[in-house]
Structure formats: C-alpha cells, structure tokens
Amino acid sequence: MVREEKFKKYIWVVLGFFILVTAYLGYEVTKVRFDYDFEKFFPTNDEETDFFLNYRSKFSSDNDFLLISVEANDGIFQKSFLQEVDAFTREVEKIKSIEFVNSITNQEEYFIFTGGVTDSKPYIDFNDFDSERDSIRIYKNDELINTAVAKDGKSLCLFVRHEDYLSINKSDDLIFDLNKVIESHSFDKVRMAGRTIGEKYYIDNMTFEMALFIGLSVFLVIFFLFIAFKSIWGVLIPQVVILSSMVWVLGGMGFFGQPINIILCSLPSIMFVVSMSDVIHLVSRYLDVLRTEDTVFKAITIAVKEVGMATFLTSLTTSIGFFSLYFVNIQPIRSFGVIMGIGVLIAFILTFLTLPILFYLFPGPKYVREEKKDHFWRKYLESSFVLVIRRQKTIFITTGVVVLLSIIGLMRIDTNNFLMDDLKENEPLKLDFNFFDDHYGGVRPFELSVTLRDTSISVWDKEVLQKINTIEEYLSLNYGVGIKMSLITMLKIANRSSHAGNKEYYILPTSTKKIRKYRRALRLGAKGEFVKSIIDSAENVTRITGTIADLGNQIISKKNDDLFNFIKKNKLDEMLEFNITGTAHLVDKNLKYLSISLVRGLGVSIFIVALIIGFVYRSGSILVISIITNLIPLLFIGGVMGFMGVELKTSTSIIFTIAFGIAVDDTIHFLGKFKYELLKGKGKMYALKRSYLTTGKAMILTTLILCSGFMLLLFSSFLGTFYMGLLLCVTLFVALIADLTILPIMLMVFYKPKLKGVSNK
Numbered sequence: 001m002v003r004e005e006k007f008k009k010y011i012w013v014v015l016g017f018f019i020l021v022t023a024y025l026g027y028e029v030t031k032v033r034f035d036y037d038f039e040k041f042f043p044t045n046d047e048e049t050d051f052f053l054n055y056r057s058k059f060s061s062d063n064d065f066l067l068i069s070v071e072a073n074d075g076i077f078q079k080s081f082l083q084e085v086d087a088f089t090r091e092v093e094k095i096k097s098i099e100f101v102n103s104i105t106n107q108e109e110y111f112i113f114t115g116g117v118t119d120s121k122p123y124i125d126f127n128d129f130d131s132e133r134d135s136i137r138i139y140k141n142d143e144l145i146n147t148a149v150a151k152d153g154k155s156l157c158l159f160v161r162h163e164d165y166l167s168i169n170k171s172d173d174l175i176f177d178l179n180k181v182i183e184s185h186s187f188d189k190v191r192m193a194g195r196t197i198g199e200k201y202y203i204d205n206m207t208f209e210m211a212l213f214i215g216l217s218v219f220l221v222i223f224f225l226f227i228a229f230k231s232i233w234g235v236l237i238p239q240v241v242i243l244s245s246m247v248w249v250l251g252g253m254g255f256f257g258q259p260i261n262i263i264l265c266s267l268p269s270i271m272f273v274v275s276m277s278d279v280i281h282l283v284s285r286y287l288d289v290l291r292t293e294d295t296v297f298k299a300i301t302i303a304v305k306e307v308g309m310a311t312f313l314t315s316l317t318t319s320i321g322f323f324s325l326y327f328v329n330i331q332p333i334r335s336f337g338v339i340m341g342i343g344v345l346i347a348f349i350l351t352f353l354t355l356p357i358l359f360y361l362f363p364g365p366k367y368v369r370e371e372k373k374d375h376f377w378r379k380y381l382e383s384s385f386v387l388v389i390r391r392q393k394t395i396f397i398t399t400g401v402v403v404l405l406s407i408i409g410l411m412r413i414d415t416n417n418f419l420m421d422d423l424k425e426n427e428p429l430k431l432d433f434n435f436f437d438d439h440y441g442g443v444r445p446f447e448l449s450v451t452l453r454d455t456s457i458s459v460w461d462k463e464v465l466q467k468i469n470t471i472e473e474y475l476s477l478n479y480g481v482g483i484k485m486s487l488i489t490m491l492k493i494a495n496r497s498s499h500a501g502n503k504e505y506y507i508l509p510t511s512t513k514k515i516r517k518y519r520r521a522l523r524l525g526a527k528g529e530f531v532k533s534i535i536d537s538a539e540n541v542t543r544i545t546g547t548i549a550d551l552g553n554q555i556i557s558k559k560n561d562d563l564f565n566f567i568k569k570n571k572l573d574e575m576l577e578f579n580i581t582g583t584a585h586l587v588d589k590n591l592k593y594l595s596i597s598l599v600r601g602l603g604v605s606i607f608i609v610a611l612i613i614g615f616v617y618r619s620g621s622i623l624v625i626s627i628i629t630n631l632i633p634l635l636f637i638g639g640v641m642g643f644m645g646v647e648l649k650t651s652t653s654i655i656f657t658i659a660f661g662i663a664v665d666d667t668i669h670f671l672g673k674f675k676y677e678l679l680k681g682k683g684k685m686y687a688l689k690r691s692y693l694t695t696g697k698a699m700i701l702t703t704l705i706l707c708s709g710f711m712l713l714l715f716s717s718f719l720g721t722f723y724m725g726l727l728l729c730v731t732l733f734v735a736l737i738a739d740l741t742i743l744p745i746m747l748m749v750f751y752k753p754k755l756k757g758v759s760n761k
Contacts, residue, residue: 004297011357018354022244025251032250034203034210035168035259042586044329052581055449058536059543063445063583066160066178066194067436068092069150073188076149076156077131082124088185089158095177097170102159104138104148110497140503141496143489146482150439155189157440159484162196168203171196191432193443195583198420201429205717206265213265214246216712217272224276224705229283237358238279241350245275248350249343258339261332263654266713266721270340270658273709274318275347277665277702281307282355284698296363300356308352310672313616314665315348317609321661324601325654330590333654340658381696385689388741392749395741403632409639416647417553417588422718433550441482442549447582448475451541453575458539459487460519462512467572469508472544474566479559483546487534494518553588598653602634605657609664617675625746626671630664632742633735637727646723655727662706662728663735666699670739678753688744696740703736 042049070088072081086105093101108120123138135153138144149156162174174196182190221242225235249271253260260267286303293299322344325337388395423430436443450468452459459465465488472488475481483489492506495518499505509515523531535542548556560580567573606627614623634656646652673695677687710732713725 003301007297007356007360011360014353015357018244018350022247025255026247028251028254029247031254031257033168033259034206035261042331042583042590044331046329046586046589048581048589049586051449051579052583052586055541055543055579055581058541059533063195064162064164064166066162066192066196067440067443068158068160068178069155069189069191069435069440070158070187071155071189071191073154075153077135077153079126079129079131082129083126084185084187085156086124086126088181088187091181091184092158092160092178095174095181097163097166097174099161099163101161102148104144104156107148109137109141109501110493111500137501140501142503142506143483143493146439146441147484152439155439157436160194166196168199171199175200191435193429193433193436198429202422206260209265209716209718209721210260210268212715213268213712216715217268217709218243220708220712221272221276221705224701224708228280228701229287233362234283237355237362238276238283240358241279241347241354242272242275244354245343245347245350246271248346249339252342252346253339258335261335263332263336263720264339265716265718266724267340267343269709269712269725271343271347273706274344274662275351276705276709277662278311278315278348278351279355280702280705281311281669281698282351284701285694286355286359288694290363296360300359304352304356306673306676307669309616310669311351312348313612313668313672315344316612317664317668318661319344320608321605321657321659321664324605324657324661327601327604328597328653330597336654337657378693381693384696384740385692385744388744389748392745395745399632399738399742403635406632406635406639409642410635412642413638414645414647415553415649417590417649418550420550422720424717424719424722427717437549440547441480442547444548444550444584445582446475446481446544446546446548447580447585448544449541449579449581450544451577451579453577455538455540459535459542460515460539462515464575465491465508465515467576468542468544470570470572471567471578474563475544475546478566479548479563480551481544481546481548483544485534485546486544487542488544490522490530490534491515491518494521556588598648598656602657602660605660606631609660613668613671617671619751621751622671622747625743625750626664626667629667629738629743629746630660630735632738633663633731634660636734637731640727640730646727649720652720652723652727655724655731658724659728659731659735663731666695666703666736666739667743669695669699670743674747684748684751684753688748692740692744699736699739703732706732 042052070076070085072078076082076085082105085103089101089103089106092098105124106122108122110120123144124134138149145151147157148159163170166174178192221239222235225238228234246268249267252258282303285307286299289299289302289306290296293302319341322337322341326334328334328337420427420430420433433443448471450459450471452464457464459468468486469488472483472486476483488508491508495509495514496502496506498514498518509518534545551559563580564578567578572578610623610627613626614620617623637655637659640646641648641652670691673691674687677690678684682690707729710725710728713721713728716722716725
C-alpha cells in the first residue's frame with residue numbers, strides 16, 4: 001500500500017512534466033524543414049571527395065545547370081517557331097539567378113581570318129532566314145547535334161547556367177519564374193532537367209508523402225487498436241504515447257536544426273509502428289492481468305514487471321539496429337540511423353513513463369474489469385502450439401530448404417545506382433530525364449580532370465594537346481560522352497572557323513603556330529573568362545566536361561575501367577594524370593562502401609545483440625538459438641531481393657540492419673516470458689506453452705500492425721521507400737513464423753535449464 005501511495009504522489013508531477021515538454025517540442029515541430037542536397041550522399045573522409053572539392057574551387061560547379069527542351073511536332077526549322085524560341089530565350093535570361101542561356105537562336109559561328117581578325121554570323125538570322133540553308137549549316141557542325149538541336153529535328157535544347165549552390169528558396173523562385181515564362185508560350189512540349197528541377201520535385205514529394213504517411217498511420221493505428229482492444233479506451237490511451245513519441249522526435253529535429261531528407265520520409269510510419277510495438281505488449285499484458293487481479297495498481301505492477309525488461313531489451317536491440325547505420329559512410333543514412341535509434345528509445349521511455357499513470361487514472365475497458373473474460377486467441381494459440389510440437393521434423397526440414405533457397409537468392413543480389421534511381425518508371429520527372437538521355441546525351445554530368453605531371457610545360461603544348469585529343473576521341477566514340485566544354489573542342493572550332501567553317505577542318509591544328517594563334521583568340525573570348533573556366537591559372541590543369549546517359553553504376557564503372565586501360569595501353573599517363581570526378585561519380589562511389597559498411601554495421605548489431613541476450617539470459621545455448629532464429633528472416637529477405645532483382649543501393653542497403661533490430665523483438669519477448677516462468681520453478685514444457693499462449697497474441701498483433709504500418713510505404717513514389725516497406729513486411733512476417741515454430745522447437749530440443757528446481761519436462 002505504501003508503494004501505491006508513493007506512486008500516486010508522483011503521478012501529477014510526471015504528467016505535468018510530460019505535458020510541458022510535449023507542448024514545447026510540438027512548437028519546435030514547426031521549424032522542421034525538408035532537404036534534398038544530394039551532395040550529402042558524397043562519401044565522407046574520402047580522398048576523391050577532397051579532390052573534387054579542391055578541383056571545383058578552381059573552376060565551377062559541374063552540376064548547376066538546367067536543360068530545357070522545346071519541341072515542335074512539325075520540325076524546329078520554322079521561322080515562327082524559332083522566333084518564339086528566341087523570345088523565350090531572352091525572357092529566361094532575365095530571370096534572377098540565371099547567369100546565361102545558350103540557344104541556337106542566340107549562338108553564332110565564329111570565323112578567324114589572317115592576322116587574327118575575327119568575325120561571326122548567327123546560326124539563325126531572322127533578317128535572312130532560309131529553313132533549308134540554315135538547317136544544313138547547323139547540322140554540319142557536329143558539336144551542335146544532340147547538344148543544341150536534336151538529331152531528329154523535332155526539338156532544340158537550351159542550356160541554362162544558373163548561380164552555383166542555390167538555396168532551397170532561390171531554387172523555388174527560379175523554378176516558379178521558369179514555369180511562368182513557359183506558360184506564356186504555346187510550344188508543343190517543354191521538358192526540363194537538372195539538379196534544381198530534381199531537388200524541387202523530391203522536396204515537394206517528400207512534403208506530400210510525410211503528410212500522407214502521418215495521416216494514414218494515425219488511421220491505421222486507430223483501426224488496429226480498436227480491433228485489438230475493442231474499446232474507446234484501447235484506442236485513446238495508447239494514442240497518447242504513439243503521438244507524443246512522434247512529436248518528441250520531430251520536435252527534437254526542429255530544436256537541433258536537423259532537416260528531413262529522402263530517407264527520413266519514412267520516419268512517421270516507422271515511429272508509429274515501433275512505438276505501437278511497445279504499447280501493444282504493455283497494454284495487452286495489463287489487460288490480461290486485469291482479468292485475474294483485484295486491483296488496478298497490482299495489475300499495473302505485474303504487467304510492468306513481466307514485460308518491462310523484455311520491452312527495454314527489444315527497444316535497445318531495435319535502436320542498436322538503427323545506430324549501426326552510423327557505420328555507413330553516407331551522411332543522410334547516418335542521420336537516419338541516429339534519429340531513428342533515439343526515437344525508438346524515446347518511445348520506450350514514454351511508454352513506461354505515461355502508460356502506467358494513464359492505466360491508474362483510467363483503469364481500463366469495463367468489459368475486462370467486470371466480466372474477467374479471457375481473450376478468444378487462446379484456443380487458436382493452443383492448437384498452433386500442439387501442431388508445432390507434433391511437427392518438429394517437418395518444421396526443421398522446411399526451415400532448411402528455405403535457408404538453402406535464400407542463400408542461393410542472396411548470392412544473386414547485384415549492386416547498381418542511377419541518378420533517378422528512386423523514381424518509378426512512369427514518374428513525369430523520370431520520363432523527362434530519359435528524354436534527355438535519348439536525345440541530348442543525357443543529364444548525368446561527366447567530368448575528367450587532366451593534370452600535367454611536368455609543371456614546366458603548359459596544357460597548350462602541342463604534344464600535350466595531342467594526347468588529350470586522343471582521350472577526347474575515345475570519350476566521344478567509345479565512352480559515349482557528349483562533350484560540352486573542353487580545350488580541344490574549342491581549338492577544333494577555332495580551326496574550322498579559320499577555314500570559313502569548312503567541316504573538314506574540325507580537327508586539332510597540327511602546327512604550333514596555329515595553336516598559338518588560336519590561343520590568343522580564345523583568350524580574348526568573354527574577356528578571358530572562357531579560358532579560366534577550362535584551364536587553371538597555372539595552366540597545368542584542364543577539364544573535359546560533358547554529359548552522358550544515366551546508364552547505371554555497373555555500366556559506367558565498366559566504362560571507367562576500359563577508359564583507364566586505354567590510357568595505360570597508350571601510355572598517356574606518362575605525361576598526364578587523369579581523374580574522373582564530379583558529383584555523379586562521387587554518389588556512385590558510395591556503392592563501393594555499401595557492402596563493407598553493410599556487413600560491418602550488421603555484424604556489430606548482431607554482436608551487441610548477442611552479448612545483451614547472453615548477459616540477460618546467462619545461457620550460451622539461448623544466445624545461439626535466438627541469433628539463428630533471427631538470421632533466418634535476414635537470409636530470406638536477401639533471397640527475395642536476389643530472386644526479385646532488387647538491387648543493393650543506398651536506399652535498400654539499410655533494410656538489413658533495420659530488419660534485424662526489429663525482428664529480434666518478438667524473440668526477446670518470448671524468451672523474457674520463458675525465463676520468467678522458469679524462475680517460478682515451472683517445467684520447460686510448461687514454460688514454453690505459457691510463453692506461447694501469453695506472448696503469442698502480442699507477437700501476432702504487433703507483427704500485423706508493424707507490417708500494416710510498413711505497407712503504407714508502398715504508396716510512396718520513391719522506389720527506395722517502396723522497397724523498404726515491402727521487404728520489411730516480408731521480414732517481419734517471416735520472423736513471426738520463425739518465432740512461433742523454430743524457436744520453441746530449438747528451445748525444447750537444445751536448451752537445458754540450469755535453474756534450481758526446474759524440470760526439463
């Protein structure tokens with residue numbers, strides 16, 4: 001009675017503290033922002049990242065541009081259409097944050113005469129327009145095809161260069177102004193692609209999906225709580241913990257200025273289902289005890305005692321699964337792991353801080369307290385337990401076959417990565433990006449740094465230029481790069497210009513005299529700014545920049561290997577050092593870390609969980625049994641990925657560690673009840689049956705709710721989020737089956753209790 005009086009004394013203090021903190025963090029939620037800065041996906045503490053950042057400081061960003069395709073179904077060489085494009089180009093140039101716009105209507109062909117005198121002629125002269133003549137003249141210049149105009153003649157492309165590293169607000173303003181200009185024209189079709197377009201699309205979708213998942217999760221939680229507990233009490237009381245857990249996590253993110261990235265979009269669904277797991281176990285056990293005990297306080301005490309340690313362990317192991325993502329060398333995944341790990345612990349603390357108080361203030365459904373009615377699950381669980389005990393051999397054989405097939409599938413998992421990897425094939429943005437891949441050489445940036453090993457010469461040296469030209473020809477013909485800007489390309493254009501635009505002279509000049517002549521002309525272009533954009537101040541480094549189709553990491557890695565084999569074979573690296581760099585290259589490089597990071601993080605997670613289970617249950621056999629039981633779902637999910645062709649990438653790599661951390665929960669609850677019965681002096685068979693019957697209901701309910709919660713992620717337009725939901729559902733379902741079949745059998749066959757007075761029967 002003294003304990004109850006002490007409990008009552010602190011009820012209002014704890015409740016007041018809880019309400020104040022929740023209210024404050026609720027305000028902080030309003031400060032949370034969305035972020036899709038793909039540069040955060042660069043590998044950290046990496047030499048190539050450091051190289052790129054230093055390289056970029058010498059020149060400019062390789063990815064701060066937009067491509068705008070304007071289509072004409074009847075062909076682009078119509079005067080009225082081109083005049084409208086010209087007006088459109090001039091309007092785009094006036095938009096804030098735009099530095100320049102290159103369009104076929106504002107570009108000119110330059111000519112260099114004897115003595116270095118230059119002249120130019122517009123590709124499109126509206127005062128002297130001739131469709132056939134002008135089109136022939138344009139198409140004879142190779143650098144314009146699939147760059148400024150499409151080969152099929154039905155679209156042209158504007159290259160829009162904007163300020164580097166635009167903020168989210170400036171990007172939004174830029175896209176808004178662009179769309180406004182586009183709407184004022186009547187083109188057949190306009191498509192846009194580029195980093196700014198991608199960022200806005202992702203952020204808009206993340207914002208929508210976050211709201212969608214929160215709404216669906218709330219509905220789902222209410223539905224399942226009512227099904228589980230058949231009362232308004234069973235819906236409202238748990239909701240206090242579930243919703244406050246979400247507020248605390250999001251409020252904490254707002255307080256510390258942590259934005260929501262693409263991976264954290266799944267946070268509402270995961271937080272709802274994880275906090276539901278804690279709540280279901282405690283509420284379910286409390287209602288069971290309330291059926292047999294006379295006082296509410298005693299029912300609370302017994303429920304907390306029986307499931308408290310197990311729930312703490314499940315929260316700890318789940319958080320360890322998330323925290324292990326810190327080993328992945330990708331900042332957004334690290335943030336996701338840390339935030340979700342903390343969120344799981346917050347859900348546990350709030351569950352055992354507030355629910356006992358709410359139980360005491362609002363004792364429970366009337367039908368439970370008055371009728372003392374047992375739950376209807378019992379007869380089904382009893383039948384299931386008897387079946388499992390009788391079919392041991394069948395279950396062992398079936399498990400062995402499943403494991404074998406899973407290992408075969410696991411070995412088929414492949415790794416790959418695309419720029420628009422997370423978008424489904426029918427998403428408008430992906431369709432637009434695919435259009436640019438097919439007609440304009442792609443949107444994926446390609447950047448090659450060329451550095452002289454001997455700093456006593458410069459990149460203008462004839463022999464150096466010849467070697468760089470060899471590389472450029474390989475890049476164009478074999479690698480598939482659409483070169484947009486390079487020293488060699490400009491020299492070829494200059495050479496052609498000095499021969500009245502004759503296409504046969506679109507080659508690298510062969511004499512040092514001509515190179516010097518064109519060097520002077522190029523240095524005068526744009527007041528020297530052009531040369532600075534492709535050559536460093538010491539003239540020891542030059543860049544080859546362009547775009548390629550988004551072929552995927554596998555194909556591009558093979559192309560990179562072939563490129564460097566070509567360089568080595570032709571001994572080009574004796575004079576020059578070549579480095580593939582750029583934003584897309586660094587994002588791709590993360591895949592090389594994923595396998596190592598995944599194995600390391602998962603290994604650490606399994607090791608720590610094993611230590612915890614071994615320490616708590618003081619049994620090596622239970623440790624081994626529990627780990628084996630929970631490796632089965634991981635092998636299964638790996639097999640499913642292999643057979644379904646789901647590739648291992650940034651978005652899918654985190655599934656294994658999350659799955660293990662969550663899947664082990666039911667095992668711990670089962671073992672917790674099993675140990676509790678053994679400590680009471682019960683026999684092993686009796687303890688197994690009691691554990692099966694009492695925890696079985698909560699295990700099934702939590703798995704159904706977890707799977708339903710994760711199934712919400714199937715509504716996501718992001719494939720990574722979609723696969724996370726699908727594969728986690730599969731994993732948890734398989735984990736439940738393993739816990740209700742193979743776990744009790746292994747405990748019965750391999751575990752020998754050492755507790756005094758405990759029978760093995």
